[in-house]
Structure formats: structure tokens, C-alpha cells
Amino acid sequence: MIEFTSHSTEETEQFAQRFAAQLKPGDIIACVGGMGMGKTAFARGLAQGLGLGDDVSSPTFALVHEYTQGSLPLYHFDMYRVNSFDELYSTGFFDYLELGGVLLIEWSENISGALPPNTITLTIQRVDNHTRHITIEGERF
Amino acid sequence: MKLLSIDTSSQSASCAISEDGKLLGEFFTNVNLTHSQTILPMVHDLLEHTRTTLSQMDGFAVTTGPGSFTGLRIGLSAVKGMAHALGKPCVGVSTLETMAYHFQGQRCLVAPVLDARCAQVYTALFRWEGNTITRLAEDQAIPIQQLGESLKNVKETVFLVGDGADLCYNSLNEQLPCLALAPSFLRYTRASVLAAAAQTAFSLGNTVSAQDLIPAYLRLPQAQRELLAKQK
Incomplete structure (x- = not known):
């Protein structure tokens, strides 16, 4: 388990950037944590760490954003609006599992039953206005 | 043509x-x-x-x-x-019917299985008798265990084809000795x-x-276990 206390959006981003170095093709990161926790900051750091630039925004409307310009692509999902297995199927989620990139899934609570067993869990908890407690759990962490 | x-x-x-x-x-x-x-x-x-x-x-x-x-x-x-x-x-x-055609000319049962994730498969059942194919089950999306149930009274060999063949064989072959895996070159x-x-x-x-021409997406059943645990 990896634990980190972040005191700002920038620190969250830098932490994610360093964490990206440990990722492998096929890794799935399931985020747990509500709105305003810094999930997009984490995603931006991850994209930078993977050499994919920093033009990262929340995929709430598009359901998935693809960042494929590096050696290890990042597929950033937001499952907030996904309410059934059929809806999950029609996001193409199961197809993305085969692509050999890294999947970062926001609102993974909504699809917890469909996550593969080797999924990495990222929990971001609010300590105060600026401070966040970040926990990463998974077989390799 | x-x-x-x-x-x-x-x-x-x-x-x-x-x-x-x-x-x-x-x-x-x-x-x-x-x-x-x-x-x-x-x-x-x-x-x-x-x-x-x-x-x-x-x-x-x-x-x-x-x-x-x-x-x-x-x-x-x-x-x-x-x-x-x-x-x-x-x-x-x-x-699924396309995959069953790998066995054209044979005399056997074929169950094509595609992995639909979360222990579910897309499947059907066909019988070949020479060049005559008979469909015995419609295309459906079901949990793997339900496929096992549906084949439990079958006495002859059932060939599994498709990207879910390994998965089904490994989960079901102990309870279903009738199952046989198609060779890997006929699996896809x-x-x-x-x-x-x-x-x-x-x-x-x-x-x-x-x-x-329209796609035939099959509705996936809400499986026996809760697929989407809502905690909003």
C-alpha cells in the first residue's frame, strides 16, 4: 500500500506523475472519492508522468478520454452516468481492457462488480480544504 | 460471384x-x-x-x-x-453461427462461446450432420454456470469454439465430461x-x-451477483 498526504493540487499532480513510472500495460486504476477531491489533478499528473502532455480534462460528458501519443496510452473513464451493465458495455469499456494501456476510472463505485480482480484502487480522502490523504492499493503496491 | x-x-x-x-x-x-x-x-x-x-x-x-x-x-x-x-x-x-461453421461436414454438436466478461458468455448450440446445420439454441447472453446447466443432460461430445472456449472448458469440464475444446486454429x-x-x-x-444491416447486440443479464454496486 502506498500512502501520501498532499497539501495542494500541485502536490497531488506531482505525486501522480511519480507514481506513473510504476505503471504497466493493462493496469487498471479505480478511483474512489467524491467531487473536488483532486481526481482530475491526479489524472493530469499521471498523463504527464506517462509522457502524454497535460491537456487533461474530466471525461464526465464524453465518458472516456483517450491519450495515446506515448508508449503507454492512458484511457480516462468517468462512470458517473453509467447505471447498468448494458450501459457499461456500450461505453466500450470491455474493449479498452484489451488495448494494453492504463485505465483510470473515476466513479469506479458504479461498476465495482465489473472490475477485473487485479484492479488497483486509488482512494482520495479529504482531510481539510487543501489537504488530501491518498491511498493506493493493489497486488504490486 | x-x-x-x-x-x-x-x-x-x-x-x-x-x-x-x-x-x-x-x-x-x-x-x-x-x-x-x-x-x-x-x-x-x-x-x-x-x-x-x-x-x-x-x-x-x-x-x-x-x-x-x-x-x-x-x-x-x-x-x-x-x-x-x-x-x-x-x-x-x-x-456464433459463423464460428459453428468451423465444423461443417462433421457430425457433432458445437457450442460457440464468446467471453462477455464477469463470468458471462454469449453462446448458442448447433448440430452438424454433414453439410446440414441445425440450430438447437438461440444466441443468448448467460452466466457460464447457466450454460453448464443447459448442457448437463447432453450425452455426446460438444465442441467449444470462440474466445470464451478456454474459460468455459476450465470452469465446466469437471461437471461436464462431454465438453471438448476445438483446436486453437479453429477457436477464432x-x-x-x-x-x-x-x-x-x-x-x-x-x-x-x-x-x-443492423448489429445484434445481446442484452446482458444482470448476473446472479450484483454487477454494479451503487454507492452514490
Whole structure:
């Protein structure tokens, strides 16, 4: 388990950037944590760490954003609006599992039953206005 | 008549050109699911190597599902585009029925199985008696254990084909000694086999226009365990 206390959006981003170095093709990161926790900051750091630039925004409307310009692509999902297995199927989620990139899934609570067993869990908890407690759990962490 | 067949319905992608039942060429890859980037270059190369042109095709065949959501849309869009532009007829064949055609000419039962994730499969059941195929079960999406239940009274060998064959064999072979795995070279959907399956429909004139070709997504059951644990 990896634990980190972040005191700002920038620190969250830098932490994610360093964490990206440990990722492998096929890794799935399931985020747990509500709105305003810094999930997009984490995603931006991850994209930078993977050499994919920093033009990262929340995929709430598009359901998935693809960042494929590096050696290890990042597929950033937001499952907030996904309410059934059929809806999950029609996001193409199961197809993305085969692509050999890294999947970062926001609102993974909504699809917890469909996550593969080797999924990495990222929990971001609010300590105060600026401070966040970040926990990463998974077989390799 | 010349036929271009395309399959991108699951993990593998392939295209084939056949003429009056004879296979002229086939291009098959099984690397990952980037079918949108690979299938049309594959068609292009296949036309070149078989010394044929797209306008020489008299019809198009495509697997219409069940299968990967993205994959089905890629295959159908590609075929719709070409067939519409050229004004040629199309035949859509079930992905599962296509896989059953690997066993044409045999005397056996075939259960095609595609992995639908979360311990579920897309499956059906067919009987081959020589060149006659009989469908014994409709295409359906069911939990693997339900497939086991449905086959428990079968006394003869049932061949499993499809990308879920290993998965089903490993989960069910202890309770179902009748199961047999198709060899790995017969395990995946092949456009050449699709061509064979579509041939009959073409010769009988059972074709549709490009705009009437539709994907057959199958509704996945909310499995016995809760798939989506809502905690909003």
C-alpha cells in the first residue's frame, strides 16, 4: 500500500506523475472519492508522468478520454452516468481492457462488480480544504 | 460471384475474398482490438494480393454479433460504407453461427462461446450432420454456470469454439465430461468461414441492403451477483 498526504493540487499532480513510472500495460486504476477531491489533478499528473502532455480534462460528458501519443496510452473513464451493465458495455469499456494501456476510472463505485480482480484502487480522502490523504492499493503496491 | 467478408466482432480481425465458394485470400490478425485502424488497410492489401478490386465484389458479408461493442460497430460501418457506395447486397451472419461453421461436414454438436466478461458468455448450440446445420439454441447472453446447466443432460461430445472456449472448458469440464475444446486454429472467428456461412444466403438471394444491416447486440443479464454496486 502506498500512502501520501498532499497539501495542494500541485502536490497531488506531482505525486501522480511519480507514481506513473510504476505503471504497466493493462493496469487498471479505480478511483474512489467524491467531487473536488483532486481526481482530475491526479489524472493530469499521471498523463504527464506517462509522457502524454497535460491537456487533461474530466471525461464526465464524453465518458472516456483517450491519450495515446506515448508508449503507454492512458484511457480516462468517468462512470458517473453509467447505471447498468448494458450501459457499461456500450461505453466500450470491455474493449479498452484489451488495448494494453492504463485505465483510470473515476466513479469506479458504479461498476465495482465489473472490475477485473487485479484492479488497483486509488482512494482520495479529504482531510481539510487543501489537504488530501491518498491511498493506493493493489497486488504490486 | 465474388464476396468480401469482414469480421471484427471479437478479439481477432479478419477479411476474406472468395469466389463461388472458393477462398481466394484471407488476412487474419489476433493482436489486440484496434480493428478501426487495421481492418481497412487489411482489405486494401488483400485486394492487391488477390489482384481484385472493390468494384468487382458482388456482395459483402459481415458478422453482426454478438460480440465486442466497438468491434461490431467497426465491422458493420466498414461494410455498410463499401456496400452503400457500390450499391451491392449484404449478408449479416451471427458471430456464433459463423464460428459453428468451423465444423461443417462433421457430425457433432458445437457450442460457440464468446467471453462477455464477469463470468458471462454469449453462446448458442448447433448440430452438424454433414453439410446440414441445425440450430438447437438461440444466441443468448448467460452466466457460464447457466450454460453448464443447459448442457448437463447432453450425452455426446460438444465442441467449444470462440474466445470464451478456454474459460468455459476450465470452469465446466469437471461437471461436464462431454465438453471438448476445438483446436486453437479453429477457436477464432475467421472471415473465410464467414464467407462459407454467408454463401448459402447469397445463393438463395437472402440479402439485405447496406442500410438494413443492423448489429445484434445481446442484452446482458444482470448476473446472479450484483454487477454494479451503487454507492452514490
